[in-house]
Amino acid sequence: MSLRHEPLSEAAAARLVQAASLGGARLAIRGGGTRSLVQPPEEADILSTRGLAGIVDYTPAEMTMTVRVGTPLSEIVETLAENRQMLSFEPLDLRAALGTSGAPTIGGVFATNASGPRRFVAGAARDSLLGVRFVNGRGEIVKAGGRVMKNVTGLDLVKLLTGSQGSLALLTEVTFRVLPLPETALTVVVSGLDDGLAVAAMATAVSLSVEVSGAAHLPESVRGRFAGGVLPEGAATVFRLEGLAASVTARAEKLEAALARFGAVYRADAETTLTLWREIRDAAPYADGTARPLWRVSVGPTAGHQLVAALRLETGVDAFYDWQGGLVWLRMEADAEAELLRRYVRAVGGGHATLLRARPEVLCAVPVFEPQPEALAALEGRVKAAFDPSGVFVSRMVAE
Amino acid sequence: MLIICLIDEEVVKKKDHSGGRRIMQQIGFLAPRPGVLARREEIVADLADLLPEGCLVHEPRRLVPFETDAFVSYRRLPLAVALPETTQQVAAVLKYCHRYGIPVVPRGAGTSLSGGAIPQEDAVVLGLSKMSRILEVDFASRTATVEAGVTNLAISDAVSADGYFYAPDPSSQLACTIGGNIGMNSGGAHCLKYGVTTNNLLGVKLVLVDGTIVELGGKALDAPGLDLLGVVCGGEGQLGIVTEATVRLIARPEGARPVLFGFDSAEEAGACVADVIGAGIIPVAIEYMDKPAIEICEAFAKAGYPMDVEALLIVEVEGSEAEMDAMLAAIIEIARRHGVKVVKESQSAMEAALIWKGRKSAFGATGRIADYICMDGTVPLGQLPHVLRGTAEIVAKYGLRVANVFHAGDGNMHPLILFNANDPEDAARAEAAGNDILKLCVDVGGCLTGEHGVGIEKRDLMRHQYSEADLAQQMAVRAAFDPQWLLNPSKVFPLEGRPAA
The missing domain is CATH 3.30.70.2190 (Alpha-Beta Plaits)
Known part of the structure; x- marks a missing residue:
């Protein structure tokens, strides 16, 4: 039976980690527990960040916020919204897709680099994170980065820790930049495109100076499961425009004119836009209450549909595309097909696949994170040891 | 105007046209490894075997252009300069230097304002100037893949006819290379909206210190595993040598x-x-x-x-x-x-x-009227007026003049402290004033350097911003890439208190 620790301060967390490292114990860091179905090994204790919560500093005029990692994401989003600001990278919420419950924390967002549709133009969580405090595997309290937008003072450990999935250190406090909430938004929808044409349409859209802040393709198999089924018949290739009302309208006209040659063009209003892009962000069509394998695959923008076409010849898959085609949400009908999928990812020019959902025994047996080539695995092992020499923090991220 | 800061008597005779005055050096370098210096001729011969003809510089006269960068107050002649044409040649040089414990200092165009490319006597400079091809432009993916020696501006030039550009735009963009930009995580005037190098870099081909070639990232928006690309960018050439890069292109605004x-x-x-x-x-x-x-x-x-x-x-x-x-x-x-x-x-x-x-x-215009050193601290926006006032007071206290020109939108300050390099006391005062200004930036919640890098210039101020634990953690990560501290070893981290190699 593993223990559950919930330190109430950074200092207490540091003492706990230090004791664990000296005593040979292992800790699995847990925020809201909403982003992963992978169970930690039985011998590991749970280190919960729930006691490390609260907004430390928020200066709207400087567009930065400092919070403790256990702070619920919802609290941060609401506080920012009161000042008409937001997290630019749109952290995704995986609860519905994974069937998890609980409150996502900001620590979990940064530890998994959880980034939604705007990521392909505005950067990922890692691009918004300015500074961190953390406890390394020796139980030392360390800070990296700061609270200014531009900082190249020393090695950028902030980037290294973002998305490290709890493998290197316990984040305790994060400082990130925020952006103004757009005044309004709308979505331009092009109907009836096959995957290949959709890629061409998306490439056209990003080549224009209209600043699309979302470009996704929803094939006919999933289209009806978005936005309450209000999108027109056939596949929907969708483009989000955000900003000042007059500018959004002007850009929409320009975009529609350029896309008309691809297919019938519609416009979705601000309310539909809000729902639609939240559902794209959270892979809503696959929140189906099943344990059918769900993959999140990152490849080059023109490679996503090639990957899916190749897989379709061999196995049953359903898919839709975000990030101009480079992010593929993939639901397998039966087996996880990890080897097949990863072989094809390499074949279409490289990238990586993360298994988010499957039956428990599959999650145990399959490498959920992309295995690294030998030289990189060795390097990652040395980097892990630089933070956590005795291997206190357990994570599937870094091969042991 | 000539800026001369001298290291040893031999160089004094050659370089000092101002009457042999010797300026006190405030910033030290690691002592050269005697074993390396003693094998100099053998090393040159071995490197000549590894490289094509015309790709190795070793005569002292021809080494002079490589003795400093845009932080001209400090100079060191390197042991030799390798100018490889391929990633494989970079790997061969690194493998050799790694085997024999020879320091390696990477160099792009040598435009570093913090001394990031200044060599040392026992080091082989690895210059990327011959690797300057644009390998692929992929508009559908909005990426360009280029060799590390391509200049920053050449990328934008290559794609501008098609309506795209590469966003980070350091003032030296005509000369500086993308490899150097990655090393320093360079910024520029237009970063307020588009971000700095790290936000526009998708992948690199990296040669590790032992000659192993690895690829980090690519055309996909994020890479598997730990974000090693994120720490290599801005690693100041201490973690490996970048030979190719895939960068993001942006559609030019109307x-x-x-x-x-x-x-x-x-x-x-x-x-x-x-x-x-x-x-x-x-x-x-x-x-x-x-x-x-x-x-x-x-x-x-x-x-x-x-x-x-x-x-x-x-x-x-x-x-x-x-x-x-x-x-x-x-x-x-x-x-x-x-x-x-x-x-x-x-x-x-x-x-x-x-x-x-x-x-x-x-910077260039300032250089025509006086010598100057340029600081690069970044401060929270609300502190700008306070720090501008403080800068004026500090500079006045030392009896010097200052010109401020900087990226205000992100709080990245560039006070140019004017002084006379031929007056050693004036030079020392300028350096002291610069240090005081940077400490002020840190004290109001900012940092020592926003885009120029630590190099040697700010190395000894690192303890003002970071605790011992902070620095030890960074150095442990550095050692994970380069256990013997061979890559650009005199930079970034104070020489005292380093872990034993």
């Missing part, structure tokens, strides 16, 4: 318009910047110049800067004509609240180009 805002005081200009950002308006660039900087740049570029103001902001907006008009109207309204004295819009593309020419040549 139009861009720089506008000049003149103020009677630094406080008003600083407060205006904070209010513009605070109002949720993010122009592409907000650049600040104080009166001395305005005078210097105007004399050089004839850009039409107003001369009767104490502080000048160059605010650039972009988009369609209607969008630019709307954004400018909002900015002008805020500026009025802060008593703006002059608002001047560029009337033509040529005028716009002149405005930027003046700004981008600020």
Whole structure:
């Protein structure tokens, strides 16, 4: 039976980690527990960040916020919204897709680099994170980065820790930049495109100076499961425009004119836009209450549909595309097909696949994170040891 | 004007045209490894075997161009300079140097303002200037894949006819290389909207210190595993040698318009910047110049800067004509609240180009009237007026002059401290004033360097910003890449208190 620790301060967390490292114990860091179905090994204790919560500093005029990692994401989003600001990278919420419950924390967002549709133009969580405090595997309290937008003072450990999935250190406090909430938004929808044409349409859209802040393709198999089924018949290739009302309208006209040659063009209003892009962000069509394998695959923008076409010849898959085609949400009908999928990812020019959902025994047996080539695995092992020499923090991220 | 800071007598005789005065060196280098110096001829012969003809420089006279970078106060002649043409040759040189414990200092165009490319006597300089091909431009994926020796501007030039550009734009973009930009995580005037190098870099081919070639990232937006690319970018050449890079291209906006805002005081200009950002308006660039900087740049570029103001902001907006008009109207309204004295819009593309020419040549123009050292601290926006005041007080205390020209929108300050390099005491005062200014930046919640890098220049101030535990953690990560500390070993981390290699 593993223990559950919930330190109430950074200092207490540091003492706990230090004791664990000296005593040979292992800790699995847990925020809201909403982003992963992978169970930690039985011998590991749970280190919960729930006691490390609260907004430390928020200066709207400087567009930065400092919070403790256990702070619920919802609290941060609401506080920012009161000042008409937001997290630019749109952290995704995986609860519905994974069937998890609980409150996502900001620590979990940064530890998994959880980034939604705007990521392909505005950067990922890692691009918004300015500074961190953390406890390394020796139980030392360390800070990296700061609270200014531009900082190249020393090695950028902030980037290294973002998305490290709890493998290197316990984040305790994060400082990130925020952006103004757009005044309004709308979505331009092009109907009836096959995957290949959709890629061409998306490439056209990003080549224009209209600043699309979302470009996704929803094939006919999933289209009806978005936005309450209000999108027109056939596949929907969708483009989000955000900003000042007059500018959004002007850009929409320009975009529609350029896309008309691809297919019938519609416009979705601000309310539909809000729902639609939240559902794209959270892979809503696959929140189906099943344990059918769900993959999140990152490849080059023109490679996503090639990957899916190749897989379709061999196995049953359903898919839709975000990030101009480079992010593929993939639901397998039966087996996880990890080897097949990863072989094809390499074949279409490289990238990586993360298994988010499957039956428990599959999650145990399959490498959920992309295995690294030998030289990189060795390097990652040395980097892990630089933070956590005795291997206190357990994570599937870094091969042991 | 000549800046001479001398290391040993041999160089004194050769370089010092100012009467043999010897300037005290404040910043030390690691002592050369005697075993390496003793094997110099053998090493040169071995490297010659590894490289094609014309790719190795070793005669002392021909080594001189490599003895410093844009941080000209410090110079060291390297042991040799390797100028490989391929990643495989880079790997071969690194494998050899690793085996025999020879330090390696990577070099792009040598435009570092912090001494990041200054070699040392026992080091092989690995110059990437011969690796300057653009390998692939993929507009559908919005990426360009280039060799590390390609200049920053060459990337934008190669894609501009198709309506794209590469966003980070350091002032030295005509000369500086993408490899150097990655090493320093370079910024530029237009980073306010588009981010710095790390936000525009998708992948690299990296040669590790033992000669192993690895690929990090690629055309996909994120890479598997730990974000090693994130730490290699800005690693100042200590973690490996980048030989190729895949960068993100951005569609060029319909139009861009720089506008000049003149103020009677630094406080008003600083407060205006904070209010513009605070109002949720993010122009592409907000650049600040104080009166001395305005005078210097105007004399050089004839850009039409107003001369009767104490502080000048160059605010650039972009988009369609209607969008630019709307954004400018909002900015002008805020500026009025802060008593703006002059608002001047560029009337033509040529005028716009002149405005930027003046700004981008600020360092060069300053160099024509005096020697200077350029600081690079970044501060929270609300602290700008306070730090500008503090900078003036510090510089006055040392009896020196300062010109301020910097990226105000993100709080990245560039005070240029003017001094006379032929007066050793003046030089020492300038260095001391610079250190005091950087400490002030850190003390108000900022950092030592926003975009120039630590190099040797700010190395010994690192303890002012970081605790021992902070530094130890960074050094442990460094050692994970380079256990023997062979790559650019005299830089970034204070020489005392390093872990035993």
